[in-house]
Amino acid sequence: MTHPADGGPVPVRILVCDDHVVVRAGLLALLDSAPGIEVVGEAGTGEEALALAARLTPDVVLMDLQLGAGIDGVETTRRLTAAPATATPQTGSGRVPHVLVLTTYDTDADITRAIEAGATGYLLKAERPEELFAAIHAAARGRTTLSGPVAGRVMANMRSPRPSLTDRERDILAQLATGLGNREIARALFISEATVKTHLRRIYDKLGVDTRAGAVAVAKEQRLLP
Template identity: 75%
Template structure:
């Protein structure tokens, strides 16, 4: 571990949560909070401009851009590329899969202690992975009993299916064509071994693939 503090950017869409994290982390030795963002888009912009060592990222960030997409964009920035440590209340398979696929270095639940958060931030700055025990358990369970592997886009479409949207509305929501939606639906059906939208949603809920 270097002598210089870990430069940290906080991203959470709840102002009260950001204020609490700022108060907690600003007084922590070895950590320097250099910015805070209230949306995914703002986090990407600040990460590009400030180049923190670590971005502390919530997953549910409102309508503009969720935490997984913001993570993907941040981890695709040119060097020096910030590490992303997810800090969330959500531990579904879909959330974990999307965050890890997007490039998150670690995945921590907000129920963890401040000391565990401090340790995870330091670990993320060094490129080491930290997972909350429930998350690690899910990852290990998935490795022992692999479930259908859906891409991030397929999970997005599955989530829209669960909301009851038709192909046209899904296309509009995800800014893709209806033809692309149909192609993804075909792949989803194949992977889940179903042939209807209702069955796909039922299997996804049973296997906790939905956020």
């Protein structure tokens, strides 16, 4: 693709979303030196990223996963990559950008949620600048790029799939890991104690355990906890 005016290549339009101001500033300075990349906007929250993406129509959104208050990077990714037919001013424009996750988190749960939400690639912030630039250009073409450790986890999961837990089961498992009892978990999640017990039985069956301690141990071993 060429620029209509001078025949040069059209730069990849980037929107950066990260809730840390210093990190954003560093990324903007880094990307400013990258050939063929143009930063068109920056956002500190998921909601701001959705609004800017609808207005600026970037090719790629560089997305952090943890965004503080409001919706997280996974939910933002899900809304950004929604089909144009279902897009709204709150969920993005008719043009669907590619989302490249750039984060410090590499747990199986984070990787799975991001990919299921529609992320085109998943990079760790420890990557070299050249790897980031290449991943951005690849994402703009719809090609998947994964950091080495992330790719290793994905392959390992394909060879030995992790138990498939629902979002609610993950919520309960996370509460369980903090040492809360059934009544406290029920209050924290605004559900009944009987519902907690039902979910726990399903969690035990999926993880192949029969105790609370066993469930937490397996969850930590298999990186099922955020």
